[in-house]
Amino acid sequence: MMMSNIVRTTTKMVSPFLVTYSIYIMLYGHLTPGGGFQAGVILAVSIILLMTAHGSKNLEEKVNETWFKMIENIMAISILIMVSIGLVFGAMFYNFLHRGTFGLPISGGMIPLFNIFVGLKVGAGFMVIYYALLRWF
Amino acid sequence: MMSHAPVFVVITPILGALLMGLLNPFVKKELYRDLIALVSLMTPLVLMLYIYRTDTNVVYEMGGWPRPYGLVLVVDGLSALMVLMAGIVTVTTFLYSLEEKRLLPSGNRYNFLFLFMAAGLYGVFMAGDIVNRYVFFELTIISTYVLLTYKGTKESLRASYNFLIIGSTASFFFLAGIGLLYFNTGFLDFGALRGTVPYIDQGTRNIIFSFFIIAIGMKMGLIPFHTWFSDAHVNAPTPMTAILAALTIKTGLYIMIKLFSIGFDTLPIRWILVFLGAITALTGVVMTLKYTDLKRILAWFTMSQMGMIVVSIALWSPLGIAGGVMHLVNHSFFIGLLFLSCGTLAYVHGTRDIRELPLLRSNILLSVGFLIGTLAILGIPPLNGYYSGSMILQASSRYPAVYIVLILTYLLTAVSFFRIFALSSGISDLSSPPESMLIPLVVLAGLCVFLGALSPLWMRNAVFPAVRAIQPGAVFEGSYPYLNIHGLVLVVTSMSGAFIGYFFAPFISGLKLEWADGLLSRVPVTDAIRYMIIVMALVLVLFTIL
Numbered sequence: 001m002m003m004s005n006i007v008r009t010t011t012k013m014v015s016p017f018l019v020t021y022s023i024y025i026m027l028y029g030h031l032t033p034g035g036g037f038q039a040g041v042i043l044a045v046s047i048i049l050l051m052t053a054h055g056s057k058n059l060e061e062k063v064n065e066t067w068f069k070m071i072e073n074i075m076a077i078s079i080l081i082m083v084s085i086g087l088v089f090g091a092m093f094y095n096f097l098h099r100g101t102f103g104l105p106i107s108g109g110m111i112p113l114f115n116i117f118v119g120l121k122v123g124a125g126f127m128v129i130y131y132a133l134l135r136w137f
Numbered sequence: 138m139m140s141h142a143p144v145f146v147v148i149t150p151i152l153g154a155l156l157m158g159l160l161n162p163f164v165k166k167e168l169y170r171d172l173i174a175l176v177s178l179m180t181p182l183v184l185m186l187y188i189y190r191t192d193t194n195v196v197y198e199m200g201g202w203p204r205p206y207g208l209v210l211v212v213d214g215l216s217a218l219m220v221l222m223a224g225i226v227t228v229t230t231f232l233y234s235l236e237e238k239r240l241l242p243s244g245n246r247y248n249f250l251f252l253f254m255a256a257g258l259y260g261v262f263m264a265g266d267i268v269n270r271y272v273f274f275e276l277t278i279i280s281t282y283v284l285l286t287y288k289g290t291k292e293s294l295r296a297s298y299n300f301l302i303i304g305s306t307a308s309f310f311f312l313a314g315i316g317l318l319y320f321n322t323g324f325l326d327f328g329a330l331r332g333t334v335p336y337i338d339q340g341t342r343n344i345i346f347s348f349f350i351i352a353i354g355m356k357m358g359l360i361p362f363h364t365w366f367s368d369a370h371v372n373a374p375t376p377m378t379a380i381l382a383a384l385t386i387k388t389g390l391y392i393m394i395k396l397f398s399i400g401f402d403t404l405p406i407r408w409i410l411v412f413l414g415a416i417t418a419l420t421g422v423v424m425t426l427k428y429t430d431l432k433r434i435l436a437w438f439t440m441s442q443m444g445m446i447v448v449s450i451a452l453w454s455p456l457g458i459a460g461g462v463m464h465l466v467n468h469s470f471f472i473g474l475l476f477l478s479c480g481t482l483a484y485v486h487g488t489r490d491i492r493e494l495p496l497l498r499s500n501i502l503l504s505v506g507f508l509i510g511t512l513a514i515l516g517i518p519p520l521n522g523y524y525s526g527s528m529i530l531q532a533s534s535r536y537p538a539v540y541i542v543l544i545l546t547y548l549l550t551a552v553s554f555f556r557i558f559a560l561s562s563g564i565s566d567l568s569s570p571p572e573s574m575l576i577p578l579v580v581l582a583g584l585c586v587f588l589g590a591l592s593p594l595w596m597r598n599a600v601f602p603a604v605r606a607i608q609p610g611a612v613f614e615g616s617y618p619y620l621n622i623h624g625l626v627l628v629v630t631s632m633s634g635a636f637i638g639y640f641f642a643p644f645i646s647g648l649k650l651e652w653a654d655g656l657l658s659r660v661p662v663t664d665a666i667r668y669m670i671i672v673m674a675l676v677l678v679l680f681t682i683l
Contacts, residue, residue, distance in 0.1 A: 066162065073159040080152055086200065092144045093200035093208075 002055040011053040018046035022119070029115035030108040036115040040122025047123075048130055056134055068127040075121035082110060082117070142188050143197040143210045146181040146220060147259050153177025154252035171235055174248040178231055181259055182224030189217045193602060196265065205329040209265035214602030215462065219262040219391060222466050225584070226383045226473050227255045229577035233477055234376035236571050237484075241287045241374060254280035254380070261388045266326045267315055270395075271308070274356075274388055278304055281385055285373045293372035300365040302662045303355055306669065307362070311352030317345045327399055334400030343680035346401050350409070350676055351669050353396070356389025357447060358440045360417045361672040363657070364665040367424075370436035375480025378432065382439040382476055383469035390443070390465060394450060394458070398607045402453050405680055410451035415542045417444030422549040424657060426556065427650040431479050431489045434557065435472070438514065441546060442468050448539060449529040455604055455611035460528030463600045467513070467521040467588065474581040475510035478503055481570050481578065491561050498565035506578040511554050513585045515631040516547065518624070521585050524592030527624035534623065544630055551634025552645065559642035593619050 002008070022042035029035035051059055086094030100107030153173055164170060188195060195212040196204065212220075231251060238247050253276060260273030282304070285297040319325055321341055322333040334342065354362040370378050393410070421441030425434045446468065449461035481503055482496070483489045497504045509520065516526035526547070533539040569575070588595060596617065604611050638645070660668070 069158070073155055076155050077152070077159065080148065080155070084148075087141055091198060091201045092141065092148075095200060 002058065003053045008053045011049045015046045015050050018042055018049070022046065022123075026115050026119040027105060027112060029119075030111040031103065031105070036118025037122050039115065039119035040124075041126060043119065043123035044126035044130070047127060051130075063127075065128065065131045068124040068131070072121050072124035072128060075117045075124065079114070079117045079121070082113060139187065141197070142184045143195055143212050143263065144199070146184050146188075147210065147256055147263065149177050149180040149184075150252040150256035150259070154249050154256070157249045157252065170248055174252055175228075175231060177252060178224075178228050178255055181220070181255075182228060185212075185217060185220045185224060188212055189221065193217055194606075204265075205324055205326045208269060209326070210263045211265040211327070212263060213606035214599070214604075215391075215394070215606045216262045218462070218466060218599055218603050219387070220259055222387075222469055223255070223258045223262060223384050225580075226380065226469055227251075227258070229580050230376040230379045230383075230473065230477070232573055233379070233480070233577040234374070235573045237375055237480070237574075241289075247284070247287065250280045250284050254284065258384055258388065262391060265328070267318070267330070267395075268325050270392065271311060271315060274392075275308060277385060277388065278308075281377070281381065284377045285369055285381075287374050287377070288372065290372065292368070296365070296368035296372040299662050299665070300369045303362070303365045303665055303669075306666050307352045307355035310348050310673070314345055314348030314352065317341075317348065321345070327395060330399040337400075339403065340680075342401065342403065343406065344677065346396070346406050347673050347676045347680065349392075349396055349401075351673050353389045353393045354413065354672075355669070357386055357393070357443050358417070359413045359444070359447065360420060360657075361413075361668045362665075363417070363440060364660040364662075364668070366440055367433055367436040370439070371430065371433045375476060375483075378436075378480070379473045379476040382436070383473040386439070386443060387465060387469060390446060390450070393447070394462075394607060397450070397453060407451045407453055409676060409679065411448050411539065414444045414447030414451060415539060417441065418448060418546045419444075419542055419549075420653075420657065422546050422553060423650070424653060425553040426549070426645055426648060427654070429491050429560070429646075431482070431491050431494065431557070432476070434491075434553070435475050435479055438475075438550065438553075439472055441550070442472070442514070445529060445543060445546060448543065449532055452532055452536070452539070454532055455608060455613055456528060457532035458604045458607060458611075459596065459600050459613070460525055460532050462603050463592075463596060464522070464525035464529055467525050467585075470581055470584050470588070471510045471513040471520075471522060474506060474578065474585060475514070477574075477581065478507040478510060478578055481574050482507070484574065485568060485570050486563065486566060491557050493563045494561050495563040495565045496558060496561040498567075500567055500569050502575050502578060503570070506582045509582045509585050513589065515551050515554065515635070516624075516627045517631065518620075518628065519586065519589050521589035521592065523589060523624060523627065524596065524619065526627050527621055528596075528617070530623040530627060531621070544626065547627060547630045548634040548637075551631040552638035555635040555638030556642045556645050559639045560646065593617060 022039045025034040025042065026036060026039035029039065047063065051063070083093050086092055086096055089096045095109040097109035099109050106112070153176070156173055157170060193212065193214050197210040198204070199208040202208070234247070241247065257273045257277030257280065261270055261277065264270045264273055282297050282301050285300065286293050315325070318330070321337050322330060324330050324333055351362065358366040370381060373381060418441045421437045421444060425437045428434050446461045446464050449457045449464065479489065482494055482499060485499060485503070486494055488494065496507060513520040513522040516523040530540065530543060533543055601613060
């Protein structure tokens with residue numbers, strides 16, 4: 001099912017900004033309010049907006065449910081692996097990367113990486129939930 | 138590297154579950170998926186055995202952050218015992234479910250959810266702070282909601298939905314209680330709470346506990362919060378019923394023990410729990426007298442036994458805790474055995490109605506397994522229910538009313554079980570169920586006998602350290618011989634109950650108990666939540682009066 005021309009044009013214009021905003025929240029999660037989870041939700045919303053406006057049937061060959069499932073799983077496993085690297089340095093979850101100076105985008109050791117993984121995982125997870133709900137229609 | 142073992146107890150099932158999700162499209166053979174699941178369920182058990190052998194007081198700091206502020210995993214005497222119990226029961230029930238899974242309509246996500254549930258259980262038992270315990274509990278129970286619906290029938294969906302609504306309400310209250318606790322002390326870590334909670338004034342402490350009482354009451358199936366209990370047990374697949382009865386409801390009890398140990402062990406709180414536990418013990422067993430569905434009867438038995446354990450622990454004497462903890466572990470083995478043999482009987486004979494089940498004339502292993510479970514729950518000497526039951530009676534002997542209630546519970550348990558044997562008839566069928574169903578039965582029955590025979594030994598070497606982890610200076614006076622006067626009382630009670638049950642079975646089945654059913658088991662969700670909140674308000678009023 002496709003929505004009207006106005007909605008389609010607007011979502012097309014809005015969704016890139018949403019993606020940018022989500023990437024900003026993801027990358028600055030350790031400095032500003034927000035973080036991986038919020039970024040992931042916004043990322044998922046930007047795709048869901050496009051899908052509801054253009055009809056999920058028309059986007060079938062461009063976005064696929066299995067990808068999201070794979071992304072979610074791979075991200076969860078990468079988080080576990082990254083967290084386990086800390087074992088070499090002393091403890092699980094040990095922040096083994098260089099901490100950097102406070103306030104710079106690249107600082108805080110593995111926290112930005114953590115935010116990125118969580119963001120992608122949550123975004124993919126929300127997409128999977130959306131697909132599950134879509135099956136009822 | 139082995140110093141990191143505690144964290145792998147929790148991580149391995151999660152890793153296994155994620156691998157399962159990743160490999161699902163590529164690995165088509167069911168055998169490989171089951172192997173991955175089995176390996177990731179066995180690993181925590183092996184690791185915990187290793188930790189238990191070397192050192193039973195491990196605090197693992199995540200990320201190297203020290204205790205009151207960082208997240209820690211704690212392995213002390215109690216949590217190690219609990220994790221070992223959970224490990225044995227999850228592995229055996231998973232072995233059992235290999236066969237049962239083929240009957241379920243959508244079996245391919247079963248392993249995934251099962252592994253997450255196991256990880257949550259280990260997390261609940263090992264987390265060192267109250268918020269992580271809450272999070273892990275949610276992990277367990279959300280997986281359980283889904284697993285309960287695996288039969289796909291309308292009743293199972295309804296039971297799971299009831300459980301979902303009641304459980305979410307209870308979790309909400311638990312979270313509110315945690316918030317109040319944090320607001321008043323500034324800590325979430327159990328070690329720090331132990332030092333600060335006693336300094337909160339009595340009124341505030343009671344208010345906080347009245348929030349917690351809904352959560353732990355719902356998880357344990359205490360009387361006003363129990364409405365989800367029997368339906369959820371009956372409509373779940375057999376392995377899930379065993380897990381629910383043997384482990385999931387024990388997490389509520391474990392949280393109760395922890396709350397008591399950090400300073401909620403003042404008098405009105407404990408007496409309210411003793412009261413609720415005693416009511417649960419007696420009512421649960423009365424309800425079993427009217428049903429003919431074996432699984433429903435066992436579900437009500439679980440509830441009554443939980444009531445007994447709650448009474449014993451809420452008395453909060455070292456002996457009471459020891460008896461309660463020991464009975465908790467024993468109960469999870471014999472109730473697991475009973476539920477699994479009930480499921481196997483239903484698998485062989487195609488019905489769960491006791492009037493059509495030849496209980497003692499089935500396959501020899503099956504009949505003996507069911508009999509061992511029965512005798513263990515009744516506390517007949519060589520089996521494991523005897524010693525812990527006698528400890529519970531000994532601990533409560535200072536309070537005659539409690540003692541009488543517990544004796545009555547044992548009497549009625551025996552009556553009810555031998556009513557089942559008297560009523561059971563049907564065509565004898567000696568055909569053997571598949572081996573993967575029999576092995577768990579043999580393992581659990583063997584544990585019942587083995588732990589029963591060695592009761593005083595593992596009481597001294599495993600249960601007393603567990604009690605000392607809760608009450609650091611607990612002293613046990615006396616030698617606690619295997620054959621003691623309370624044990625004799627227990628055996629005589631059970632024997633006389635067995636005679637009454639066997640010879641008056643038709644009379645007992647004719648009793649009119651419909652009113653109890655309407656009041657206790659067929660309660661709509663909205664009413665159940667209303668009950669819960671009313672009870673919380675009543676508890677608050679009681680606290681202000683006392």
